[in-house]
Amino acid sequence: QVQLVQSGAEVKKPGASVKVSCKASNYIFTSYGISWVRQAPGQGLEWMGWINTYHDNANSAQKFQGRVTMTTDTSTSTAYMELTSLRSDDTAVYYCARGGGGVAPLDYWGQGTLVTVSS
Amino acid sequence: DIQMTQSPSSLSASVGDRVTITCRASQIISNYLHWYQQKPGRAPKLLIYATSSLQSGVPSRFSGSGSGTDFTLTISSLQPEDFATYYCHQTYTTPEAFGPGTKVDIK
Numbered sequence: 428q429v430q431l432v433q434s435g436a437e438v439k440k441p442g443a444s445v446k447v448s449c450k451a452s453n454y455i456f457t458s459y460g461i462s463w464v465r466q467a468p469g470q471g472l473e474w475m476g477w478i479n480t481y482h483d484n485a486n487s488a489q490k491f492q493g494r495v496t497m498t499t500d501t502s503t504s505t506a507y508m509e510l511t512s513l514r515s516d517d518t519a520v521y522y523c524a525r526g527g528g529g530v531a532p533l534d535y536w537g538q539g540t541l542v543t544v545s546s
Numbered sequence: 547d548i549q550m551t552q553s554p555s556s557l558s559a560s561v562g563d564r565v566t567i568t569c570r571a572s573q574i575i576s577n578y579l580h581w582y583q584q585k586p587g588r589a590p591k592l593l594i595y596a597t598s599s600l601q602s603g604v605p606s607r608f609s610g611s612g613s614g615t616d617f618t619l620t621i622s623s624l625q626p627e628d629f630a631t632y633y634c635h636q637t638y639t640t641p642e643a644f645g646p647g648t649k650v651d652i653k
Binding site for chain 2: 530532
């Protein structure tokens with residue numbers, strides 16, 4: 428079955444960066460995009476962006492532009508999301524999900540990665 | 547940017563009840579509207595895609611309808627495992643957007 432397995436929880440200080448990985452299996456990685464969605468504690472879902480795994484081009488929400496970088500490694504079927512200049516309000520669970528990119532729903536999700544930003 | 551709203555923000559219902567959740571987009575989004583269920587501590591799960599298509603493995607008591615800007619998720623007979631938060635999601639254009647969620651709890 429399709430699986431997305433994310434890297435483990437992180438604790439970072441304000442101003443630092445975090446890089447979350449998302450390893451896909453049991454499907455052709457470049458046939459679907461990968462989206463990134465985050466959820467602050469007790470809050471709703473927030474769309475961060477999407478990467479086309481075939482063409483390796485990404486589109487992110489304006490609020491994250493300049494701070495977020497989405498990349499892929501097709502040799503290992505892994506997607507990465509790096510967020511820089513972390514602030515306390517970046518504390519959230521970060522999810523990767525298969526799909527997105529303007530048409531497709533998010534049909535499979537990773538288990539989530541908790542990123543805590545605290546001094 | 548397209549804004550998504552949901553109503554109600556929360557509701558209390560009993561097992562067996564028919565439940566309807568509404569999602570509204572600030573612009574026409576064709577049928578690029580999807581619904582997810584999320585339980586505490588878990589990742590969201592896709593229920594309905596493209597307004598009315600049931601995701602594989604999802605019980606038939608879930609259904610979706612709508613067009614343009616107004617959409618509905620209906621649970622025909624609420625089951626104990628359906629108590630959760632439900633989100634709509636538009637993929638008509640970027641930035642994509644989720645609704646704020648509707649929490650369904652036990653009356």
